[in-house]
Amino acid sequence: MEGSGEASRFFVLELAGRRYALSPAHVEEVTPPVKPLPIPTVPRHFAGVIHLRGRILPVVDGRVVLGLEAGDARSEDARLVVLCVSGQRWAVVADRVLGLRDVEAHAVSAVGEPPVAGRFELPEGAVSLLDAAALTQSVREVRS
C-alpha cells in the first residue's frame, strides 16, 4: 500500500479505548446495541445472539477476541456493528463508531500480526487496520 498515492476509505470504531479500522465492504449495518441473549455452553467470547429483522446473528465480544481489557460497552455512544465476511454475518458491540475515514494509502504502514494488517494515524490517535477475514478466523479459533 505504501507509496501508491491513493486514498482508501475505512470504517473506524473504538473498543476499550483503542481504535480499529475495517474495510467498509464488510460493514453491513450499524444499529443501537441490543442486549444479546446468552447461549449456554458456548465459548465466552460469544456474548449471545440477537434477532435482527428475521436474522439470528451471533454477537461477539471483540475485547476477548482482540485480547483487550474486559468491560461492557454500555455508554450512549455504543453501537452494534454487523459485519458480513465471506457470507458469514456476525456482530460486535463497539464503544463508539467514528465512521468512515479516508486515509492516504502511503499513510498505512503494513505492521502487526493477524488480524491486524496495518496501522495509521488519525487526529483521534493511532488506528489498527483489521483484516476482516483474519478477524473472523480469530473468532472461530479463539479459546475462551
Place this chain on the structure above:
Amino acid sequence: MTRLSGSLRVLILRYANAALVTLANDVLAIDEDDERGRLPQNGMVFDLASYLPADIGEGGSQRVRLLVHTAGKLVGFRTDAALQVHDACWLYRLPRFIRDTGCADWVRGIALLGDAEASPTAPAPDDAVPAIWIDLRRLGSAFEPNSMEEVA
C-alpha cells in the same frame, strides 16, 4: 441459519432476564418440587439453572420439576420459571459460526416467539423475541447418574 419448523408446540420457560423453550412433547409432566412429586425414589433431579448462563435461570415463580424420559430413566429438571405452552414459534438452528466453536448438543438453537395470534407459517415478525431452544432429553442423557442429585 436454518429454520427448522414453524408449527411445533413448545413449552416456554420464562425467567427474569431471558426465556427458554423446549418441545412440549418432550415433557411428560410438570410436577411438584417436594415430597408430593411423582419422581420415583431412584429418580434424579437436575437443577436447570446450573446449566444456564449466570444471568438467567432465576424466575421467581413457584419451583416445579419438569419430568422427561431419557436414556431409560425418568429425570426431573427443577426450575422456578414461569411456564407457558405456545404455538406461535419459529425454531432455528444456532448460527454455524457458533456451532463450529463447540456447543453442547442439548442446545438446539433459537426460538423466535411471536404473539399468541401470530401464524407460525408466516415469516417471524421483526419484534419476535428470541429464546434459547433446549432439548431436555439430551441434557438429561448428557451426564452420568453420579453427577446428578438423587431424590431422597
